[in-house]
Amino acid sequence: MSARMSAQPHLVATLRAALASEHAAVYLFAALRTRASQRPLADALGVSYDFHRAARDLLAERLAALGDDAPPGAAPAYRLPADLGSDAAVTAAALAAEQAAVTAYGDLVAETTGADRARAVAWMSASAVRELSFGGTPSTLPGL
């Protein structure tokens, strides 16, 4: 941990956790997309993949700007949900992942301020909307 980073250790820890989650999400959505047989589902998975990849890159850039010289990298592989042999199973896995993302972004909202929080608020809404692409239903307070 560099001297510059040590001024905001809590923020760095929070962003590191978020980055680790994004690495996993990128892996998951890439894997799910290869298993979708229907074009609309593949397209929706592609939207999620692109979003989480962009979020991953933004978090990595933010940590670099904070002086973090050891941000978490992607694992070689992540455990995938069992039995992804149907579009229904792929859809359910995607929905669960986006719901988890909404909750994680809610944590990020609570743990950050300023521009970091503004980004997390926007991501929370975006993931909540993407839930609908995977059969999710609108809720009163997503992520709470």
Next chain:
Amino acid sequence: MQQPSATLSRRRALGAIGALAMAPLLAACSGGAGARVPEPVVEGVDRLRAPRSTPPAPANADQPVVDAVVSATAELRATLAPYRRREAWIADLVDVHRAHLAALGAPHAPGRPVPIDTADLIAQIRSREQALATLVSTKAVAAQDPRLARLLAAMAAALGQRIAGAPA
């Protein structure tokens, strides 16, 4: 000018978030049936030095945030209420606004309906919901209490889901 009944304490708003978890504590504070008012301790107190009135509550930095969201939400709820039978989508929006006001501790906050162009009702409502979502998102960033920030972010996300699911 702020309507007195729309002015809420952050304590109420945050209390609503964890109402279940805090219910026993709040009951103990408010005093239920049979609760006794504690006797003031006067023995040994110098009456001349004692405060003559209850000290003012500490300033709540998030009060303007809560007031702004309650006011805007109550206004839109009142605006949409007359149209709730036209579309299930509109009825759902009214219910969501009501739930959000309850989460902020203001289930009965008054709101003045704003005239709406019924010739293009869905588009008008979508636009107003988008404006409310933007306001709530902005206030989520401004909130000092992290629990309030998270609640407001969740409210904005809920509105985003409804906007995305608007009838064509």
